[in-house]
Amino acid sequence: MPTYHHDGLTFDYRDEGTGEPVVLLHGFPEDSASWDAVVPLLHATGLRTLAPDQRGYSPGAVPKRRRDYAIRTLVGDVIGLLDATGIERAHVVGHDWGGGVAWMTALWHPDRVASLVSLASPHPAALMWSYRHTTQGLRSWYMGTFQLPWLPERLLARDLARTLRSSGMKAEIAERYARRFADPASLTGPMNWYRGMPFSGRMGDPMVRVPTTYVWGRRDGFLGPEAARKTADFVEADYRFVELDATHWLPENDPDPVAAEIIARVAGG
Helix, strand or coil: CCEEEECCEEEEEEEECCCEEEEEECCCCCCHHHHCCCHHHHHCCCEEEEEECCCCCCCCCCCCCHHHHCHHHHHHHHHHHHHHCCCCCEEEEEECHHHHHHHHHHHHCHHHEEEEEEECCCCHHHHHHHHHHCCHHHHCCHHHHCCCCCHHHHHHHHHHHHHHHHCCCCHHHHHHHHHHCCCHHHHHHHHHHHHCHHHCCCCCCCCECCCEEEEEECCCCCCCHHHHHHHHHHECCCEEEEEECCCCCHHHHCHHHHHHHHHHHHHHC
């Protein structure tokens, strides 16, 4: 697996295919392998894919401080990947936490983003709205728990496969992630994405002005329908909302419709 260097860290990433570049940002607790069923479908239409193991997941990119996982820093890692590979503009796709990074990359660096596809994750401003106006806070109860030191890693590592299966992930994929994160220490970097949230600062202008597709599964137990539908209010560009009969784990469980929406967005700009 090739690597790139940014912010004093070394990131692993997958760079496959040829053609227009598509950056694929995984979620929690996943890694670049979450896109394994999607990338062949993108390559078949002549697209190049770049899928990093993000900060906290790449062995050479696991800083200890919580503030080193603030959203601006995570977005900076995406720009660092584009710079390292000589790519001026790419189509950016993200799932779960990767979707949050994708949204903010489009907000803060629209000159580097040809189009945006977010899977599961609504626009961050829509998500914040939903905390105030809906029961989304109950769905996101675990975010507060993850602020605790060391204990959440130990609890999740002990029961990760069952937790992922119960939320709708295919059993064989859940088992693979359970092996990947069997050591509680391997979950500290991923959980630091949550612990870095208090250091993320202000969003600024929330309006996204690049062509955008948002794909949401109506059986998602983590992210509810209110924020999904509110997301349209924060896009001032061509926008498509796709609701699937699916759970949260869209890249692994539903690669065909996911790939179709990415291909359509790339073709449409």
